[in-house]
Amino acid sequence: MIWSILAALKTDPTEEARAQVQQRTPRYAGEDTTPTTRREILGWYAYGIAAEVFAVSGVGSFLPLMLEQLAREHGSLQDTHRPCWGDAAPDENARNGEQCVVGLMGLQINTASFAMYTFSLAVLIQALTLISFSALADYENNRKSLLLAFGFLGSVTSMLFVLIWPSIYILGAILVVIGVTCLGSSFVVLNSFLPVLVANDPSVQNPEHRTSEELSSFNRREDDFDWNEWSDQESVDGVHHHRSRSGTGLKEDEKPKSASPELQLSTQISSKGVGLGYLAAIIVQILSIVILITVSQTSLAKASGTWPMRFVLLLVGIWWCAFTYLTSRLLRPRPGPPLDNISSSGPGAGGSAKWRVWLRLVGFSWKSLWRTVKIAVQLREVMIFLVAWFMLSDALATVSGTAILFARTELKMSTTGIGLLSITVIVSGMGGAFLWPKVSARFGLKSNQTIMVCIALFELIPLYGMLGYIPFVKRWGVIGLQQPWEVFPLGIVHGVVGGGLASYCRSFFGLLIPPGSEAAFYALYAATDKGSSFIGPAIVGVLVDATGQVRSGFFVIAILIVLPLPLVWIVNAEKGRRDGLAMAEKLGKSKFAEDENGQDEAEGLLRGNN
Known part of the structure; x- marks a missing residue:
């Protein structure tokens, strides 16, 4: 795949010629409705390959260890005040269970809690950032510009860790906040490309017979809905087609209807993107x-x-930067509607005027999000899923950080061992991304049922860790995460489940989005994600400070994982899609008038600087 991405940098005359043909009538001035090309899909994959490395190798593996080690080398034992690291530090037997703490703002914080608090703060700031900027991705060429800006800034942040010493460990925490913010914000923008690429893919529409209103239409029964029937499609010259079901012995009206081409392609691209990133x-x-x-x-x-x-x-950081550059070469901008009325104060504007323009644009993003929220509350299935995702994403974020710190601080695993554990999780996650659609199709599971199975398996992780509190199990010295090797089977579960959830939740939410509002709704999706993901790590940090044991965090994780199960169960995907299409039609009659009013208001504010 990497060689394919590099080869795509060379211009394909046939593909370039095809890209000049508009395949449907644009819905707004400047809309790019040219067919999605293989080069463009590779560009979308390239950024997943770029940023997923930081998500897995950085955030999921070494950054928590880096923060804990920086704090440890600068910290001291809570009672004796002897250093925690170095030649003067006592060995484990001489510590008598003393916690290693570091001073911060007049408080003594456990070094593991310091890492948890940092990530809690990082995801909170990330949520505020993506809300402030991501709505702008729906307009003009901002989608690609924001993606590249977050990608390059995040990659530089990762590279700057080479300059961080224990004495300036606070700067390490700041870099983590910036890196995590750029990572999450860039993935929001990347996700907003997916529905646009699918809508313009030649394999899901015939421009001679289909209109723009029919791009996302469904012609199947609600009770037959299943968007993972990949076994019913095959690929010819890179274009996906449905196999004929003739000869199955079923009458035409009795044959099960396959999932829509849009959903099949969206799921396929999403799953492959996750797998390639892993x-x-x-x-x-x-x-x-x-x-x-x-x-x-x-x-x-x-x-x-x-x-x-x-x-x-x-x-x-170097890897992230290199593949972000490839994305910049391969991915088309796919501009949104123009922001005609929002302008700067002119080329001669001073610095203060430019800051006022920036603040007005941030205000426009928050106002756009508020409009998205008002739309979302009218879509029952969207709201139910967002509440479920709010709780589930918090559990996912908490498990990753807690597991790494538990392995390092309580099981005394080496950094190399943590790296091997991470590879175990990654390989399992890659397998999960590709296997779950097959499993779902094999057992006839609907998408929400597949997500529920993933959640149930995920619950095994904290439950197993809690076995270590049972007295007779504790006396065994094994089972309940008492030995380092026990982490690896749970790492396999984490990877398989995480790979499935990452792919299915992203595509499932994309199904519910009103066409034309992709970036705004994915910003709401990510805001829900990051708006909750600081809660679990913060609670675990408090428990670790109180008990001195990372294991206590398993109680919080167990509760967080099980809460979204009933909500996922009641989400009706087909009804949600129909409601989204109806909302898109409704918005089509009023959206531009509303946007014009909002833009006129912003224009008045901006021109007030002249």
Whole structure:
């Protein structure tokens, strides 16, 4: 796939000629309705390959360890005030269970809690940032511009970790906040490309017979809805077609209707994107383990235990930057409606005027989000799913950080062992992204049922960790996460479940979105995600400070995972899609008038600076 992306940089005359043909009437001035090309799909994949490495190798593996180690090397034991790290530090037997703490704003914080609090703050700021900017992706060329801006800034942030020492560990926390913010915000913008690419793909429409209003129409019974029947399609020259079901012995009106081409293609692209991102993370993780082993044998590791991880984060940043550049070359802008009335104060405007323009645009984004919320509350299935996603995403975010810190601080796993654990999770996640659609089709599961199965399996992780509190199990010295090797089977469960949830939830929500409002609704989706994902880590941090044990966080995780189950069960995907199409038609009659009023208001505010 990487070679395919590189090869796509060379211009394909046939594909370029096809890209000049408009296949349906534009809905607004400047809309790009040219057929989606293979080069463009590869560009979409390229950014997943770029950023997923930081998500898995950085956020999911080494950044929590980096923060904890930076704080540990700067911290001291809570009672004796002896250093936690270095030649003067006592060994584990001499510590008598003392916590390693670091001073922050007059408080003594457990070093593991410091990492949890940092990530809690990071996802909160990430939510505010993506709300402030992501709605703008629906307009003009902002979608691609924002994607590249977040990608390049995030990659530089990862590379800057090579300069962070324990004495300036606070700067490490700031870099984590910036990196996590850029990562989440860029994925929101990337997700907003998916419905647009699918809507313009030649495999899901015939421009000679289908109109723009028919692009997302459904002609099937609600009780037959299942958008994962990939076994009923095959690929010819890269274009997906449905196999004929003749000869099955069923009458024409008795034959089960296949899922819409739009949903099949969306699910396929989404799943493949997740899988390719995990594959890239495997490559980088293998290189990271080589770096960890090599640097650990040098004098640098003796000066600071963070040096091996600093070089790993440098590699991750370079990878992120390189593939973001490939995305910039391959992905078309796919502009949204113009913001004709919002203008700057002119080329001669001073710095203060430019800041006022920026603030007005941020205000426009919040106002756009509020309009999206008002639309969303009228869509019952959207609201139910968002509430479920609010709780589920918090559980996902909490499990990742808690598991890494638990393995490091309580099971005493080495950094290399954490890297191997991460590879286990990644390989399992890649398999999950590709296998869950097959499993769903094999057992006839609807999309919400598949998500529920994933949630049920995910619940096994905290329940298994809680076994360590049972006295007779604790006496065994094994079972209940008492031995380092026990983490690996749970890592497989985490990866398989996480890969399925990442793909299914993203595509499932895309099904419910009113066409034409993709970026705005994905911003709401991510705001729901990040708006909750700071809660779990913060609660776990408080428990760790109170108990001195990361294991106590399993109680919180167990509750968070099970809460969304009944909500996912009652979501009716087909009804949600019909409601979304009806809402899109309704918005088509009033949206531009409303936008014009909002833009006129913004214009008046902006021109007030002249």
